[in-house]
Amino acid sequence: MVTGASRGIGRACATALAADGHRVGVCFGHDDRGAAETCAAVEAAGGEALAVKADVADPAAVDAAFGQVEEAFGKVEVLVANAGINRDGLIMRMDDDAWGSVLRTNLDGAFHAIRRAAPGMLRARFGRIVTVGSVTALSGSAGQANYAAAKAGLIGLTRAMARELASRNVTANLVAPGPITTAMTDALTDERRQAMTGQVPLGRFGTAEEVAAVVAFLCSDAAGYVTGAVVPVDGGLGMGH
Amino acid sequence: MDRQEVLAKIADAAVEVLGVERELVTENANFKDDLDADSLDLVEFVMAVEEQFDVSIPEEKLEGIGTVGQAADMVIAAQESPAPSAAESGTSA
Numbered sequence: 001m002v003t004g005a006s007r008g009i010g011r012a013c014a015t016a017l018a019a020d021g022h023r024v025g026v027c028f029g030h031d032d033r034g035a036a037e038t039c040a041a042v043e044a045a046g047g048e049a050l051a052v053k054a055d056v057a058d059p060a061a062v063d064a065a066f067g068q069v070e071e072a073f074g075k076v077e078v079l080v081a082n083a084g085i086n087r088d089g090l091i092m093r094m095d096d097d098a099w100g101s102v103l104r105t106n107l108d109g110a111f112h113a114i115r116r117a118a119p120g121m122l123r124a125r126f127g128r129i130v131t132v133g134s135v136t137a138l139s140g141s142a143g144q145a146n147y148a149a150a151k152a153g154l155i156g157l158t159r160a161m162a163r164e165l166a167s168r169n170v171t172a173n174l175v176a177p178g179p180i181t182t183a184m185t186d187a188l189t190d191e192r193r194q195a196m197t198g199q200v201p202l203g204r205f206g207t208a209e210e211v212a213a214v215v216a217f218l219c220s221d222a223a224g225y226v227t228g229a230v231v232p233v234d235g236g237l238g239m240g241h
Numbered sequence: 242m243d244r245q246e247v248l249a250k251i252a253d254a255a256v257e258v259l260g261v262e263r264e265l266v267t268e269n270a271n272f273k274d275d276l277d278a279d280s281l282d283l284v285e286f287v288m289a290v291e292e293q294f295d296v297s298i299p300e301e302k303l304e305g306i307g308t309v310g311q312a313a314d315m316v317i318a319a320q321e322s323p324a325p326s327a328a329e330s331g332t333s334a
Contacts, residue, residue: 122285168281 004083006034018047056109178234201236
């Protein structure tokens with residue numbers, strides 16, 4: 001199950017997991033066309049996909065989405081909690097809705113998905129949980145108080161899961177992307193993008209596929225001894241944090 | 242459903258969820274000491290029991306479940322005072 005899978009990093013994760021032989025639940029919030037494109041990409045990679053529409057902020061919707069995927073593919077053993085939004089703004093001008101909606105989608109959404117997935121993973125004595133954080137969780141980012149707070153919250157959530165579920169062979173890890181070329185960063189001004197690029201040691205934005213490759217590794221059998229890790233995929237931007 | 246029936250169903254759930262031998266699941270068997278259940282096992286067991294009996298066992302009561310018999314008593318108590326979610330579903334075991 002990949003949440004936020006209608007585009008960007010989520011789509012790339014769905015495709016990478018399909019290439020590794022997984023059947024993929026493509027969970028999306030509102031972009032039906034994007035989800036259909038993800039399903040097509042999964043099928044092109046030789047996999048099977050089922051698109052399920054759910055606002056991750058709504059636990060009942062998440063429950064229903066898992067139900068649909070379980071009916072089609074069986075218990076969910078791999079969860080990539082990727083769904084995220086941003087509503088940037090300086091804190092003096094950040095209203096309660098901008099704060100709350102980002103926290104609800106980015107942090108509560110992961111909680112809802114993990115809580116729903118955990119019993120099946122416990123029973124299977126196998127599970128892989130990967131949350132998608134951000135370099136800003138540790139470095140901070142002006143204008144992103146809500147986003148950085150939610151992403152930092154994901155680290156605690158993920159590590160709590162790593163401890164809570166470890167005895168059942170369930171791992172939980174977080175990937176922390178730096179600037180990645182997606183619709184979210186397409187919204188930046190050229191000036192801002194250039195400034196960010198200048199701070200990245202590797203001197204460029206990353207691609208969604210480069211994040212997905214790390215996610216797929218953390219979901220693989222090869223990563224069986226990795227849990228509670230915060231894995232940067234940031235071109236070196238977060239070094240030292 | 243009388244207490245013996247509740248006990249029998251609870252024993253079924255314990256055998257399935259905890260993977261223990263049926264004869265070990267006596268009324269006085271302690272989940273932790275006799276059935277080797279840890280906290281995750283206990284939560285899984287309680288979720289299975291909640292589903293089977295269509296009851297809701299409050300989080301704070303989990304601590305009080307020591308033995309199989311205590312689990313049965315908790316189910317019986319929950320059936321007598323159904324939680325809102327159980328009542329809304331319109332069914333009872």
